[in-house]
Amino acid sequence: MEFASMSKRQRSDVSSPTFASGAKIRRVTTASAIYEQLHAAILSLQMKPGVALQEKRIAEEFGVSRTPVREALLRLAEAGLVEIFPQSGTFVSPIPVSAIPEAVVIRKSLERTTVEHAAEIATAGDIARLDAIIARQRVHAALNEPSQFHEEDEAFHEAISAIAGYPGIWSILKSVKLQIDRARRLTLPVRGRMDSVIEEHMTIRDAIAAHDVDHARGAMMRHLSAVIPDIDELRLLYPGYFS
């Protein structure tokens, strides 16, 4: 792994504070920048499960001291992406096979709640926003851009949470999706799968637009069942990546 070393002055030319949910006024700090980089690297499997992370080495690569690196690693540990063994070392977490079924259960439970409520109260504008996301997904599928496609996939589910008025649920879902997505990233993105995802999204969208709670729930449940990665197969392909 190589990282572009960052200037210490980076935080001077930062944009105005973000007033996101919860009134976080936190600006871009060195620690959080490193967190983002490592987070992306682990999620994209550029850093493979099991490899050692050394505070000192990372600090040198980024051109900063160990303190912000340590802060970033602590946050990654809380997210479950790295494991810190005191006085021993820090390693990229293996993908926790055992946790994935539960993660799927949690997703189903929470997304069921959001999609039901969204179907009840969605406005025309909300539907338009979903349509826009699906349209972008079609483009990415046609151009075979799995990464951007996945981003829009996240946007779709986030939009539903937003429609339901449950932004907090989305932040929980994000953390739950982490490990699932890491496993899924191992499977080659299949062209056909993207198309069926779009179809499933369309079904969900239609049910929400029709305020049909039952169909919305059913469509979402089928959708979520379809995206469960085949762990056993992956375990064979990538031994040592799982716990």
Next chain:
Amino acid sequence: MEFASMSKRQRSDVSSPTFASGAKIRRVTTASAIYEQLHAAILSLQMKPGVALQEKRIAEEFGVSRTPVREALLRLAEAGLVEIFPQSGTFVSPIPVSAIPEAVVIRKSLERTTVEHAAEIATAGDIARLDAIIARQRVHAALNEPSQFHEEDEAFHEAISAIAGYPGIWSILKSVKLQIDRARRLTLPVRGRMDSVIEEHMTIRDAIAAHDVDHARGAMMRHLSAVIPDIDELRLLYPGYFS
């Protein structure tokens, strides 16, 4: 706020590493000890919402350097108990009124899932464990010990998650319950409420024991609806505590 200053040697006489879920080998560290203390202080409202927390002052009170204090504060910030404004200050978070309805929704969604699955697969031993918890609750109610009662209440819900085989759901529930409990702590514990909680727990327990999924779900939903704190009233009693 006053804290007992801690000996630097505290971590020497620590018990063997904990092998909790996820193979965390993390021992008791200064930072986590401080985290626990602050966590408890904020949750018990010994530290009122809005008051300023200064890394330096806390470090002096605990007799440690700023580094572990800072680590603890970062974790508290992630849990939503404090808000860190860079180069400005750290403050105990106000109780986020707007988030409480959503928190209740999340609880209902997840606890519905756990109680349903628990009702399906509970064994006699599981029921015995629930009975033991309820028995302890009776004692604490009789002796009017709200704090211990609340601990056993948590244990009851945790036990159901454990029966269902969803320990991850419990850890999510814990973080979601945080703000709810903080609001609830403002209401004086009423003797009668403890008794009705026990009754509701009994109903849930009976439904689980009978493998009656529908009744288990219904009882749990009623139970969770009953514990919603009356925010409007609290807002009048404690202005400035809420966001």
Next chain:
DNA sequence: CTGAGCGGATTGATATACTAGTATCCAAAA
């Protein structure tokens, strides 16, 4: 030849020192 014990090297944990941004307060001018 084998194994226990010692010692050095590595690295995580903590402490301290330093930098830079923010807010407040006071004084001076309108």
Next chain:
DNA sequence: TTTTGGATACTAGTATATCAATCCGCTCAG
């Protein structure tokens, strides 16, 4: 009297130094 400008003090962010624990390899005794 009010407003604005600057100086000051305080706080979080970062860097560096020091401490301590664990691990690995080597040596020496059996």
